[in-house]
Amino acid sequence: MSMPALGQPSLVRRLVILAAGWSLAVLLVTALVLALLFQQAAIRGFDQGLLELIDNLTAGTxxxxxxxxxxxxxxxxxxxxxxxxxxxxxxxxxxxxxxxxxxxxxxxxxxxxxxxxxxxxxxxxxxxxxxxxxxxxxxxxxxxxxxxxxxxxxxxxxxxxxxxxxxRSPVDRDVRSFITATAIAFLLLGVGMIAAVVIQVRVGLNPLFALQREIASVRRGKAERVQAAYPSELAPLADELNALMAHNQEVVERQRTHVGNLAHALKTPLSVMLTEARQTGGPLAEVVEGQAEAMRQQVDHHLRRARAAARMQGSGERTSVADVLDELARTLERIFQDKGVEIDWDAPDDLYFQGERQDLLELAGNAMENAGKWCGHRIRVRAAPVSADRFRLTIEDDGPGLTPEQREAVVRRGARLDETAPGSGLGLSIVDELSRAYGGVLRLGEARLGGLSVEMDLPRAEA
Incomplete structure (x- = not known):
């Protein structure tokens, strides 16, 4: 595991600095004391020779x-x-x-x-x-x-x-030689001690790094819970994390159930209203039918968004981008075969969307279907990673494209720039809402093919 950046707090760095600082301080004090003791011993031996000379002088004078x-x-x-x-x-x-x-x-x-x-x-x-x-x-x-x-x-x-x-120069030379040798020896010892401290900290904290990696695997959808055996100091933390994830999953499932119940409760009276309005006829019935149909579309739209947000908080899933694009391309080419639409798509085999397959089908499908409606006959789709946790999906067509004002208006719910075209006007609005529910970004621009370019930055799962 790499060291964190210098500005980021680090437990490893803190332990290494404290242990290394204390060890180096002890080594420095020890080296100074040894050098002082050696110098004093050398001087005492030197003074002993002078004392013997004075004794000889005193005895013989x-x-x-x-x-x-x-x-x-x-x-x-x-x-x-x-x-x-x-x-x-x-x-x-x-x-x-x-x-x-x-x-x-x-x-x-x-x-x-x-x-x-x-x-x-x-x-x-x-x-x-x-x-x-x-x-x-x-x-x-x-x-x-x-x-x-x-x-x-x-x-x-x-x-x-x-x-x-x-x-006294011989004594001074001996003292300097001793200090030099001691300094080199203690320097090597200090380097060895620092290396030993780093290894000790790394080995001691390895279970913590392993717990971090396992939690990351859970977040990326590779595992459902923390399963490895950890030391007694970390085992309670792993158990609490598992309990927290189970609780969150339970809350998410409960929210999804409530959303489904609400949608079902609304769809039934709306269906009754639509049926009665169609059977009754007249201006009032037409107004009721139009508004009830709009309400049902809104219910479907928000139901999709709520489910996507709930799934984002769940125990991550991953979907192959290439498989989804291949399926959509074959389906849409059949749907628009009268126009002779050709869909050129490309995505790495190891690129995965961090979410459910149905959501990626809606994200890519709505954008590609919109391109199929307005293109001349060419659609180009590209998916490529932009970072370790994001990838970019780009859909371009050779149609008339949109002005900047139209691009801003088209993502509004129910906005339709051409009332003669089939559909509800929710296509790109669904893409925008669903991509934001996944923490993504939708951008509309001018395609290199001449038409509209739709770019989405979406969460990426590890292969």
Whole structure:
């Protein structure tokens, strides 16, 4: 089943968006937390190496007889190579709260490690505890991770500050690689979760789609009721739909019975009036006979319309358009054989009218009979689908045709443009009323054959 248009409310879309939004939000938060934890773990490992370097400095530093601070001879070659990315220095606090560098590693060359302006205050606040910070290195764009700690050495009253720093770019690269890999993995996981949500929603709502298809089959006349077995959540709905359709059918049948009873009740007195008027004779009898005949025609006309409207509300039926046109063409060619009328008709074999056969016979038959009366000798009938639920029936003739004013007048009940022609004048009026009862449209125009064109858009049933 296709997704609805974006402007149309959709239960499937709503469930998918809610589930996908929640899942993606959880994945995003999880990815951010994992990236933060990995970065913190990498920094802690990095700080551990700096702390070990400071411990070595603290353990090996001595005070000379002159009071000078003597750094130990460390074996780390990176601390001996200029601008290698690994540095250390020993400093002492000054009275103004700053630091004075006493000894530094050869890797710093003629530079010094930078420190925060409040480093002395932070060291005094937590004596013996290391203080970590980020700083710039002696080379351009070099980012360092640094650590400092304050300690007292034997033979010296003033404390000294041991500082170590190392290029943090390897850690940053590892963090970026982890974030990239995590993002790709979670993106794939998110796509998979969304696909799983869509499948889950589709499978979960499949009984609802099946119920929709079965109701459509009932509406199109392919079934009389909802018969499939549905989950417990939908079974009551299916039962209620069946009960509603049964009730509607009962109401329709009752209405059709009432209409038939009314027609029968009216036809009997009308027949009596016609019989008496014909037997009596005279001007009054002629008036009574004419009016009674008109009333009987109106009763027949409205009876047909009421039955068509009732059938439209019933459990749909379908009629082959090609079969009806074939039957009408053969019948009318015999009726108008004195004029040599030829009826050229065409309709797909799989085209069906959604309604009773008798109604299509009246719709097409009245229009084709009207064409037979007024044509020269040619009638062309075409039926073709215009959409999934509509088809168009077109009847054309090579007669004199009608002016726009005449076309408007001819569909009025009982209107006759030529009083010498046989008939009651109800032909196209019946077509108009009956097509509208089926929700259709009647259009009169100029035919390509030169005469009148009658077009009807009627309900189409599935093949």
């Amino acid at each position: 001595t005070i000379a007889e002159e009071g000078e601070v003597v750094a130990p001879a460390l074996t780390d070659l990176r601390a001996l190579r200029a601008f290698s990315g690994k540095y250390w220095q020993i400093a002492e606090p000054t009275p103004d709260g700053q630091l004075k560098v006493l000894v530094r590693s050869r890797s710093l060359w003629d530079s010094e490690l930078k420190w925060p302006t409040d480093i002395v205050k932070r060291l005094n606040a937590e004596p013996g505890q290391p203080v970590s910070y980020n700083t710039a290195g002696p080379q351009t764009n070099e980012r360092l991770r640094a650590m400092a700690t304050q300690a007292k050495l034997p033979g010296r009253s003033a404390p000294v500050v041991f500082m170590a720093a190392e290029d």
